[in-house]
Amino acid sequence: MAPWTRIALAGLTFVVTVELGSRLVIALDVGRSVTESVAPNVLTATGTPIAEQVNALTDTHTIGERLHPFVGYLPALTHVRAEGPITLAAQREAHAPGSPLFSRDPEDLIVGIAGGSVAYQFALYGGGTALAEHLAAQAEFRGRRPHIVVLAAVGMKQPQHALWLAYLLTLGARFDLVVSLDGFNEVAMHATENEPYGVSPVYPRYWMQRVGPAVAAPLLGERLYLVARRADIVRSFLGSPAQHSGAAQLVWLLRDQAARRAIEDVEGRLRGLQRFEDLEFATQGPVLAGATQSELADFQAAIWRGAALQMHRNAAANGARSYHFLQPNQYDPGSKPLSASERAAAYTAGHRYGKHVPEGYPRLRAAGAELAAEGVRFHDLTRVFEAVTEDLYVDDCCHLNQAANLRLAAAIAEAIESWGGR
Amino acid sequence: MIPRETQPAWWPWILVPFLIGAALVLVGAALLEGDAAQGFQYAL
Numbered sequence: 001m002a003p004w005t006r007i008a009l010a011g012l013t014f015v016v017t018v019e020l021g022s023r024l025v026i027a028l029d030v031g032r033s034v035t036e037s038v039a040p041n042v043l044t045a046t047g048t049p050i051a052e053q054v055n056a057l058t059d060t061h062t063i064g065e066r067l068h069p070f071v072g073y074l075p076a077l078t079h080v081r082a083e084g085p086i087t088l089a090a091q092r093e094a095h096a097p098g099s100p101l102f103s104r105d106p107e108d109l110i111v112g113i114a115g116g117s118v119a120y121q122f123a124l125y126g127g128g129t130a131l132a133e134h135l136a137a138q139a140e141f142r143g144r145r146p147h148i149v150v151l152a153a154v155g156m157k158q159p160q161h162a163l164w165l166a167y168l169l170t171l172g173a174r175f176d177l178v179v180s181l182d183g184f185n186e187v188a189m190h191a192t193e194n195e196p197y198g199v200s201p202v203y204p205r206y207w208m209q210r211v212g213p214a215v216a217a218p219l220l221g222e223r224l225y226l227v228a229r230r231a232d233i234v235r236s237f238l239g240s241p242a243q244h245s246g247a248a249q250l251v252w253l254l255r256d257q258a259a260r261r262a263i264e265d266v267e268g269r270l271r272g273l274q275r276f277e278d279l280e281f282a283t284q285g286p287v288l289a290g291a292t293q294s295e296l297a298d299f300q301a302a303i304w305r306g307a308a309l310q311m312h313r314n315a316a317a318n319g320a321r322s323y324h325f326l327q328p329n330q331y332d333p334g335s336k337p338l339s340a341s342e343r344a345a346a347y348t349a350g351h352r353y354g355k356h357v358p359e360g361y362p363r364l365r366a367a368g369a370e371l372a373a374e375g376v377r378f379h380d381l382t383r384v385f386e387a388v389t390e391d392l393y394v395d396d397c398c399h400l401n402q403a404a405n406l407r408l409a410a411a412i413a414e415a416i417e418s419w420g421g422r
Numbered sequence: 423m424i425p426r427e428t429q430p431a432w433w434p435w436i437l438v439p440f441l442i443g444a445a446l447v448l449v450g451a452a453l454l455e456g457d458a459a460q461g462f463q464y465a466l
Contacts, residue, residue, distance in 0.1 A: 006432065010439040017443030025451040250450045257455060 023246035072204030100147035114161035119152035127405035134413030158307035187360025188353035200285025301363035346393035
């Protein structure tokens, strides 16, 4: 044979072997036409709506709340109107000229109320006005004009109140008295709202739902890029005459497979965000890895105690007096004889929040005793409804009716009076 | 003219490219996953 014949024979053998071999592999592995079914399928499937993935990380619980640079979040409060002696620190009006929050008039008596939703509802639904009236009647505050400034917001928990106070003081706000009514959120919410995502009990509620989309953004962007690259590979393949070659189809299948693996890898990392174990400290906050339930409860009580102490010190350094009240709750055994209607409407055995109270509240009471020993004006209100048989609780979380708020206002005013000017 | 028995054999010109081609295809087949033809997974 002539040399060119041998070379042609070798080339032909190679091409036929590769082509027929590739077709055999595709027939065995894929079983259908790569160019007619598989590749166009990939092309049409690459337009995944990214919004769906962001939505999977968000949560309806945070609607109506806005990330705040120093407090974690604040309620938007767009449809709430403060009346009478009430001012809402999270509203624009509180920061406008003439607001009592920045008053320098010695006749004004500025009373901050801090806490979560129970404190917020207390301030707005009867308790705030009643407390203002009680205080105005006390000898120490005679002739003063009480203003109730509401720092409390739904779902807030320490150390948010402490930092909210520090932030307002930084802006030049004035407080004469700061009344904190809290304790429940601090022990009840973590287990369902932050712990499942590996987020610290110190952080505001639903922290993952608030920052998750931002944390996921780089990965979502990377995924978007990889999806576009996979689409480019299939477009260039389908636009080329080589698509009819079995060998080219095998090469494309391998390239597509690598592109798909890269996308799956980044999607795996996105799924990893559902648990924060491997995330950076800034997102996760201080957590007790491998802690028992008891150790976690100790940690939560310590956070509450530390925040109360800092509020006390910060208030004192700014000419204000801080009063810390441990709020009552129906899941605290012996705290209230529940009526039949309260048992039906306001008590659920094993409630996701309430079930943490029997373990958490004794720790808060012990921490409160330590605070009192350190000079903090701590008052335990967990037994304030101990002998009250009328309906006070309105839901199976923790919330109270107006009658209860009026009782709390009287108890808080009495405690403030009992301390005198101390 | 070269004597017939001293002419290079023609079959290696078929066998060698066949083996190379077959080896390439086998490598490709080995790299290809069983689910290579799957489309896109909408997973998060």
